[in-house]
Amino acid sequence: MVLGQPGQVLRAGATRLAVWGDPIEHSRSPQLHAAAYRVLGLDWTYERRRVSEADFAAVLASLDDSWRGLSLTMPLKGVAFAAARRNDRRAELTGATNTLLLGRDGPSGFNTDIGGIVRALAEEGFDAVDRARIVGAGATATSALVALGELGTRRVEIAARRPSAVDPLRELGERLGVAVAAVDLAAPVHTSVPLTIATLPGDAPVTDAAADALAGPGGLLLDVVYGHWPTALSAAWDRAGRRAVSGLGMLLHQAVLQVRIFTAGDPHVPLDDEASVIAAMRQAVVGD
Template identity: 70%
Template sequence: MPDAALEVWGDPIEHSLSPALHSAAYRQLGWDWTYGRRRVTEAGFAGELAAAAPTLRGLSLTMPLKTAAFAAAATRDDRAELTGAVNTLLLRDSAPRGFNTDVGGIVRSLAEEGIAGFEEVRIVGAGATATSALVALAELGARYVEVAARRPLAIAPLQDLGDRLGMTVRPVPLTADAFAPVPLTIATLPGGARLDPLAADALAGAGGLLLDVVYGHWPTALSAAWDRAGGRAVSGAGMLLHQAVLQIRIFRTGDPAEPLPDEAAVVAVMRRALMGG
């Protein structure tokens, strides 16, 4: 495949594992593609994109650039439209095409845990990642989603999105000392977020499997609470891996549904790169 340059942008960006994941995949595929990283602020995004787009095949976007990338995309996939967030830009065409692969990353990560869907689940946190989690849960058939957050007003956009998706979204305070039992909890809090230990233990005692989207700060306050309760907690490493696989599909053909050549082998080398081996 012809040479191509790709990058991941964000602020901060030094911690990103995306270059290791993508570079491992390109080597396995035999592509002479490069994948770098660049610190880009939200204020500087438009100028950086205008200058760099002619030299790049595509971009991965992390915080805080997903909303700016959404605005820059001339077309967007359904997952991006629903979430208002773009984490992948395909630049090889005349106009940028935007995609959200975080949703698919969550779905595929849960599939690895044997989860095809639950009717009632819980999300902890109400930020941008919670929106992707809600769309992923809708795709898995969830109909009732409890959202625990510090600020109840922050849950209102998720309730509106839930209405569009045919789901009931119910807000609860993150400081509660008792929660209804659910088979699955998706935590979308930042890695260093502080959490009342009593609330964390209450969530763990009634939370089923925990998928904590954090992968760089482990254990988190919630995963530690799950450990104390004897529950199972998995990090966001699987989500990171699988959203990257979908990005590479997009960078190759523009279609996130078209598998890569010998994709199982590609995923295997990416997983080893993620684990540092």
């Protein structure tokens, strides 16, 4: 007998998965993954567990052979990257691993956030884009920049409060062949772009004046936030009569890639009847 969450008993030999982070209560990953495995006919369990950065290594080492993989959210993407015996190219570029496939010879790491952004933008008609703006210069901005590079973007403005925060992103842009320029988040005027990706936390303070200045010439807004909606930026896009989409699409598609990894070991191998899997996952978090 194997104990899972309090009050839960798993059959011997059960395949276990989980999402870890701190905090973790907001995560929608359990609904997404449970929907996928029902369609796939897999009797797998997917838990939610609060794990701190300090406790990560010890908790990871405590897992037994019933564990197949982990989804990682903040603040664990850096320590997961370090724990992997190997990481895919997307994780190597960003230094961020949000998926671990567990095995006897050690975990393999992947970054599915980038693919989630690419696939979410494709649903909005962006199979390619020549220039764009990223709002925020944190860890998620790194994944957004790599995603834009994969879409053929050659010029990216990064709106940040501190210009120095953009320096690592400028260096990454050089590796990707993307020209990165820093602009002041509070600037009263911005250049016109067809696409803006917002990577700020949902409760990040942004003045109406700053948000409105970004919205007017900002094209489509993909705001990676999904738990705090509307955000200050999405509200500004609404005032400007422009389209804003939440991070639910990104969340959905990065989870699809995780399911591919957990079932086939490869994010590039499509699932059986993947369209039905995606429809069930979308229904689980969006409802339409």
